[in-house]
Amino acid sequence: xxxxxxxxxxxxxxxxxxxxxxxxxxxxxxxxxxxxxxxxxxxxxxxxxxxxxxxxxxxxxxxxxxxxxxxxxxxxxxxxxxxxxxxxxxxxxxxxxxxxxxxxxxxxxxxxxxxxxxxxxxxxxxxxxxxxxxxxxxxxxxxxxxxxxxxxxxxxxxxxxxxxxxxxxxxxxxxxxxxxxxxxxxxxxxxxxxxxxxxxxxxxxxxxxxxxxxxxxxxxxxxxxxxxxxxxxxxxxxxxxxxxxxxxxxxxxxxxxxxxxxxxxxxxxxxxxxxxxxxxxxxxxxxxxxxxxxxxxxxxxxxxxxxxxxxxxxxxxxxxxxxxxxxxxxxxxxxxxxxxxxxxxxxxxxxxxxxxxxxxx
Amino acid sequence: xxxxxxxxxxxxxxxxxxxxxxxxxxxxxxxxxxxxxxxxxxxxxxxxxxxxxxxxxxxxxxxxxxxxxxxxxxxxxxxxxxxxxxxxxxxxxxxxxxxxxxxxxxxxxxxxxxxxxxxxxxxxxxxxxxxxxxxxxxxxxxxxxxxxxxxxxxxxxxxxxxxxxxxxxxxxxxxxxxxxxxxxxxxxxxxxxxxxxxxxxxxxxxxxxxxxxxxxxxxxxxxxxxxxxxxxxxxxxxxxxxxxxxxxxxxxxxxxxxxxxxxxxxxxxxxxxxxxxxxxxxxxxxxxxxxxxxxxxxxxxxxxxxxxxxxxxxxxxxxxxxxxxxxxxxxxxxxxxxxxxxxxxxxxxxxxxxxxxxxxx
Numbered sequence: 001x002x003x004x005x006x007x008x009x010x011x012x013x014x015x016x017x018x019x020x021x022x023x024x025x026x027x028x029x030x031x032x033x034x035x036x037x038x039x040x041x042x043x044x045x046x047x048x049x050x051x052x053x054x055x056x057x058x059x060x061x062x063x064x065x066x067x068x069x070x071x072x073x074x075x076x077x078x079x080x081x082x083x084x085x086x087x088x089x090x091x092x093x094x095x096x097x098x099x100x101x102x103x104x105x106x107x108x109x110x111x112x113x114x115x116x117x118x119x120x121x122x123x124x125x126x127x128x129x130x131x132x133x134x135x136x137x138x139x140x141x142x143x144x145x146x147x148x149x150x151x152x153x154x155x156x157x158x159x160x161x162x163x164x165x166x167x168x169x170x171x172x173x174x175x176x177x178x179x180x181x182x183x184x185x186x187x188x189x190x191x192x193x194x195x196x197x198x199x200x201x202x203x204x205x206x207x208x209x210x211x212x213x214x215x216x217x218x219x220x221x222x223x224x225x226x227x228x229x230x231x232x233x234x235x236x237x238x239x240x241x242x243x244x245x246x247x248x249x250x251x252x253x254x255x256x257x258x259x260x261x262x263x264x265x266x267x268x269x270x271x272x273x274x275x276x277x278x279x280x281x282x283x284x285x286x287x288x289x290x291x292x293x294x295x296x297x298x299x300x301x302x303x304x305x306x307x308x309x310x311x312x313x314x315x316x317x318x319x320x321x322x323x324x325x326x327x328x329x330x331x332x333x334x335x336x337x338x339x340x341x342x343x344x345x346x347x348x349x350x351x352x353x354x355x356x357x358x359x360x361x
Numbered sequence: 362x363x364x365x366x367x368x369x370x371x372x373x374x375x376x377x378x379x380x381x382x383x384x385x386x387x388x389x390x391x392x393x394x395x396x397x398x399x400x401x402x403x404x405x406x407x408x409x410x411x412x413x414x415x416x417x418x419x420x421x422x423x424x425x426x427x428x429x430x431x432x433x434x435x436x437x438x439x440x441x442x443x444x445x446x447x448x449x450x451x452x453x454x455x456x457x458x459x460x461x462x463x464x465x466x467x468x469x470x471x472x473x474x475x476x477x478x479x480x481x482x483x484x485x486x487x488x489x490x491x492x493x494x495x496x497x498x499x500x501x502x503x504x505x506x507x508x509x510x511x512x513x514x515x516x517x518x519x520x521x522x523x524x525x526x527x528x529x530x531x532x533x534x535x536x537x538x539x540x541x542x543x544x545x546x547x548x549x550x551x552x553x554x555x556x557x558x559x560x561x562x563x564x565x566x567x568x569x570x571x572x573x574x575x576x577x578x579x580x581x582x583x584x585x586x587x588x589x590x591x592x593x594x595x596x597x598x599x600x601x602x603x604x605x606x607x608x609x610x611x612x613x614x615x616x617x618x619x620x621x622x623x624x625x626x627x628x629x630x631x632x633x634x635x636x637x638x639x640x641x642x643x644x645x646x647x648x649x650x651x652x653x654x655x656x657x658x659x660x661x662x663x664x665x666x667x668x669x670x671x672x673x674x675x676x677x678x679x680x681x682x683x684x685x686x687x688x689x690x691x692x693x694x695x696x697x698x699x700x701x702x703x704x705x706x707x708x709x710x711x712x713x714x715x716x717x718x719x720x721x722x
Contacts, residue, residue: 080437080513087508090679115476118503118514119594142479147448152441153479154515233480318451 002218006137006225008232011157015136017218019210021164022049025056031123031159034094038063038086040109041100045127048170053100063089067105071262074104074144076152082112096121096159102128103135103262107153110141114156124161129168129179129213130263133220136161138228149249155233165214178263180205180298183216185270186223188291189240192337194219199290202297240339243331244269250316254308267300276353277333287336303359310354363579367498367586369593372518376497378579380571382525383410386417392484392520395455399424399447401470402461406488409531414461424450428466432623435465435505437513443473457482463489464496464623468514471502475517485522490529490540490574491624494581497522499589510610516594526575534660539624541566541659544577546631547584549652550601553698555580560651563658601700604692605630611677615669628661637714638694648697664720671715
């Protein structure tokens with residue numbers, strides 16, 4: 001087992017990464033300070049792991065909340081249902097919420113923990129590769145609004161994260177790919193050596209090789225923790241973690257949440273960001289091609305949906321949080337393994353990227 | 362004008378206290394960092410002060426949200442409507458929310474600011490005496506849940522508070538009294554000299570005398586700021602601010618939110634806390650009587666509703682946040698001007714207090 005610490009002063013916390021961690025309840029219990037626990041999960045994960053987790057917590061008063069599965073349910077109403085259980089089962093301020101699931105469960109549970117009685121403890125047990133390498137580091141919690149993703153939320157750090165690689169065995173291949181999209185992102189934005197490692201190990205990751213996945217999760221979390229420690233509340237640097245996300249959010253919004261997986265949209269979004277970076281002269285044609293090849297080997301899309309127009313992209317990118325005072329800002333590559341944010345966008349080049357990155361009808 | 366600073370490291374902020382402050386827009390604008398502002402108010406306050414405030418903000422993109430008036434509307438649904446306006450009018454992360462109203466507007470606006478895009482700036486312009494001396498200091502924001510008051514919220518500090526005493530001229534007498542309840546609380550829990558000042562000046566306060574009100578607001582905010590600075594997130598000391606609130610919340614819940622004003626319920630709750638403190642030998646019969654007299658001169662109730670049984674009190678106090686791991690904790694007086702929290706409650710004495718503090722049928 002690897003233990004990685006996310007350094008955030010008095011909000012620092014450990015990430016445990018390894019096999020069969022769910023069979024080591026002491027990893028959890030040493031982070032639970034009260035006598036009450038509320039496990040929040042979803043309909044898909046509950047039959048797989050909920051009983052096992054609850055059995056290991058038999059020393060506590062354990063409540064269970066089972067949310068509907070999927071990004072379309074990441075709403076204020078579903079989030080509010082967590083409070084109904086907490087209050088009717090009389091959870092007090094010393095309770096601990098445990099998120100057992102992917103990013104949606106983690107984001108909603110963390111946001112519920114941030115707001116229940118103005119803040120209680122929570123623990124993340126990510127069950128998808130995406131949530132292990134993305135939402136488990138950084139403290140971003142929240143829900144969607146019909147007018148925008150993640151528009152309502154809080155920065156709130158967990159007490160610990162348990163990244164049990166064994167749980168990934170039950171993950172559908174599409175979701176494995178979606179997680180690898182974010183892993184590739186860390187290589188692109190901050191860690192060229194890791195990008196090269198990914199080129200050499202993508203097949204092992206795709207077949208679910210545990211040591212390869214453990215290493216990829218660890219290195220991804222290290223990279224993210226590094227950025228987050230420097231900029232917890234997204235004042236500047238942290239924005240580079242959004243490579244591909246502004247394009248990706250536009251795709252997700254246009255297609256309706258949940259039709260494209262978040263990681264798939266980010267995959268296509270990174271292809272678009274890499275394309276625009278190449279047009280700006282920041283990376284070579286060969287480097288662009290290596291990026292597209294790696295995404296393709298991870299079974300990720302490198303094109304936006306055929307029916308999305310440039311006008312639609314611009315409209316949807318206009319309500320994105322990454323827009324400061326109405327001005328479009330994008331995360332682009334300055335080189336392989338180095339990202340920047342810029343508002344100096346040549347709209348003609350952007351148009352060429354939209355044209356080049358559109359799927360054939 | 363008095364300027365009081367609430368000291369909370371990088372979250373410190375000033376409270377401006379004085380007459381006609383709404384005519385000095387520079388007090389606000391120096392705390393607005395973006396180009397967008399959203400004023401949140403309610404149906405009662407809007408006709409009185411909204412246009413005047415918006416005129417002074419003509420240099421900004423100003424949105425308006427007018428909420429229904431009253432504690433019964435302090436719900437997640439009404440709160441969520443603030444986001445509809447923010448998003449449809451494209452407010453970004455540099456926007457500033459301005460709460461123009463009483464405690465309900467302040468709590469909901471502050472909580473919306475805490476959560477919109479994971480946190481934007483906000484400014485409080487309290488329009489009631491209660492909100493000037495209570496919710497404008499301390500950063501408690503939130504909404505009610507059918508199963509408990511203020512159960513969902515955040516600790517979130519404003520950029521500044523503008524306590525314009527002139528606004529109190531439009532306040533109904535019942536609400537003036539409700540504000541004085543919290544003012545009396547500061548005398549009881551932490552400032553005996555102020556309690557004596559209140560005994561000597563209660564008539565001036567009750568007739569709306571501006572210098573007296575300004576002094577009472579200032580001294581109350583100083584007392585609260587002092588406690589909050591020592592315990593921002595309610596780890597211990599801060600609980601003394603809840604004198605009368607555990608009883609008071611039970612009354613509010615039993616009567617339905619909004620039938621008793623919060624300050625009225627706290628008035629009766631403080632009478633009950635003082636009664637129990639006397640039974641424990643902490644204050645003399647004469648000091649109890651002085652407390653009841655001062656509450657009475659402020660037109661505040663000193664008795665619980667006739668139809669509330671001890672069993673109902675206990676039940677309702679059981680879901681209160683002040684209960685730690687199922688054990689009843691109460692804030693009581695150790696002496697006049699000094700409060701403590703204790704879980705050593707003699708239930709027979711508590712029963713006597715319920716009997717003694719029940720209104721005649």
